[in-house]
Amino acid sequence: MSGEDGGRAAIDFSEPHLARVYDYLLGGKDNFAADREVGDRIIASLPAIRAGVLAQRAVLRRVVRFLVGECGIRQLLDIGAGLPTAENVHQIARRIDPATRVVYVDNDPIVLTHARALLAGDDATTVAGGDLRRPASILANPAVRAHLDWSRPVGLLLCGILHHILDEERPAELTAELVAALPPGSHVFIHHLLDSGDPAVAQVQEAMRASLGRGTFRTREQVLGLFTGLELVDPGLVLVPDWRPDRDTPRASSNPVLRLACAGVGRKP
Numbered sequence: 001m002s003g004e005d006g007g008r009a010a011i012d013f014s015e016p017h018l019a020r021v022y023d024y025l026l027g028g029k030d031n032f033a034a035d036r037e038v039g040d041r042i043i044a045s046l047p048a049i050r051a052g053v054l055a056q057r058a059v060l061r062r063v064v065r066f067l068v069g070e071c072g073i074r075q076l077l078d079i080g081a082g083l084p085t086a087e088n089v090h091q092i093a094r095r096i097d098p099a100t101r102v103v104y105v106d107n108d109p110i111v112l113t114h115a116r117a118l119l120a121g122d123d124a125t126t127v128a129g130g131d132l133r134r135p136a137s138i139l140a141n142p143a144v145r146a147h148l149d150w151s152r153p154v155g156l157l158l159c160g161i162l163h164h165i166l167d168e169e170r171p172a173e174l175t176a177e178l179v180a181a182l183p184p185g186s187h188v189f190i191h192h193l194l195d196s197g198d199p200a201v202a203q204v205q206e207a208m209r210a211s212l213g214r215g216t217f218r219t220r221e222q223v224l225g226l227f228t229g230l231e232l233v234d235p236g237l238v239l240v241p242d243w244r245p246d247r248d249t250p251r252a253s254s255n256p257v258l259r260l261a262c263a264g265v266g267r268k269p
Ligand SMILES: C[S@@+](CC[C@H](N)C(=O)[O-])C[C@H]1O[C@@H](n2cnc3c(N)ncnc32)[C@H](O)[C@@H]1O
Pocket: 018, 019, 022, 056, 057, 060, 079, 080, 081, 082, 083, 105, 106, 107, 108, 111, 130, 131, 132, 133, 158, 159, 160, 161, 164
């Protein structure tokens, strides 16, 4: 591994990794026994979890369509991109404008390896190792700097990652540091696990913390605090299914798991 670029790190299959646990919950094949064990513990405390992760992927697709199709954004910085799956960010964006440039950032070497294999020969999309807990190093990464035009608005995607940042790692300061570097007119998307007071929250949080060492459900007020310096666009910070739903988006009332995460997009004035 060289510096922030985790793509050449030794890969440990005996320890669970968040990206692979998420892949397992999504029904993917890029996971190992240790990841499936954690996934099964989470499923035991929240059997309907799969509906939640599918809703997460669906809102990500809706947000990308909104940013590229309605806000005119043509460059996306996806931090905590995850393992490639069906309908990745660059594929959704490209259907609207093939010239859209995308940078995927993740701190998991397996994610970087898979993403690089998928994207070999794709000049409009690049993959960079980086850690959200060190925004300055992401912003200074030559691959990130060179791939995006920092005089034009950027769509920053923080989907399903900030709840893996502990309170003591100061998530609001991390987002503020990234926002400060973005040109005016940039948009920031946050998907975050929501502490709604549901008894399932404590159990799932405990399962995540015990196995992955992290995982924090936050209240709506706490998540709003991550949008400091941004103007929330309609419909604001809402339950995931309520963020600009498609006709076939399952309603939040149809499944309690769909009330355990919120989503919002903020615009930098
Ligand atoms: C739950 S997955 C979400 C994937 C995708 N964004 C989505 O919503 O479908 C979270 C991803 O964030 C990555 N991640 C977690 N903490 C990170 C950090 N501090 N810096 C960079 N990536 C991180 C994990 O490796 C994983 O791939």
